[in-house]
Amino acid sequence: GENVExxxxxxxxxxxxxxxxxxxxxxxxxxxxxxxxxxxxxxxxLIIDIRSNVGEKKDQRIAVTLNKTxxxxxxxxxxxxxxxxxxxxxxxSSTDKLIFGTGTRLQVFP
Amino acid sequence: xxxxxxxxxxxxxxxxxxxxxxxxxNLGHDTMYWYKQDxxxxxxxxxxxxxxxxxxxxxxxxxxxxKSPDKAHLNLHIxxxxxxxxxxxxxxxSQVGGxxxxxxxxxxxxxxTVL
Numbered sequence: 001g002e003n004v005e006x007x008x009x010x011x012x013x014x015x016x017x018x019x020x021x022x023x024x025x026x027x028x029x030x031x032x033x034x035x036x037x038x039x040x041x042x043x044x045x046l047i048i049d050i051r052s053n054v055g056e057k058k059d060q061r062i063a064v065t066l067n068k069t070x071x072x073x074x075x076x077x078x079x080x081x082x083x084x085x086x087x088x089x090x091x092x093s094s095t096d097k098l099i100f101g102t103g104t105r106l107q108v109f110p
Numbered sequence: 111x112x113x114x115x116x117x118x119x120x121x122x123x124x125x126x127x128x129x130x131x132x133x134x135x136n137l138g139h140d141t142m143y144w145y146k147q148d149x150x151x152x153x154x155x156x157x158x159x160x161x162x163x164x165x166x167x168x169x170x171x172x173x174x175x176x177k178s179p180d181k182a183h184l185n186l187h188i189x190x191x192x193x194x195x196x197x198x199x200x201x202x203x204s205q206v207g208g209x210x211x212x213x214x215x216x217x218x219x220x221x222x223t224v225l
Contacts, residue, residue, distance in 0.1 A: 032211040043216040
């Protein structure tokens, strides 16, 4: 079946550094790629998304890039802060549903 | 003013029991979903409904039966609970039918523990 691979599974950075999380997808028909942030004990919340007609999107300290040819997309967080610590999920659209990656636990140390 | 709500937040029960989880959204969305998040945090879709019609059933055991009385509600009933059913169950909703290209909004989750 269709799947989304996400790396790394854990990521530790110093406050102020950048963090990059990468995903690859298998369904060539995928055209919507959201990223969700899940804090401990909370619900997943959308932080940014990108559609297949653009290659990059930015929202303040967060950016997402998409390479449709290679079927991969990445989340970039600059100037990380302790409150960025959470589990991040990528997802890719597939017929009638989203396929989620396995998550990346990001820890930002002060 | 909660967009997607679920009850209960916590559910602790014995093996073999039957339990239900309720979900409501006040966003006017057409599509609702149930996800299971296991102890490793994997988010896996179980069901989706579009305007009360079942769209996705991801090979979930038939002990799990979703019910959508109207497009604002999607409940999940689980029969004969097993230890492996312990997880956090999230409800979600999105604007348009099909849902795969629309933002999904998640409920707060229901932590089910089967003893």
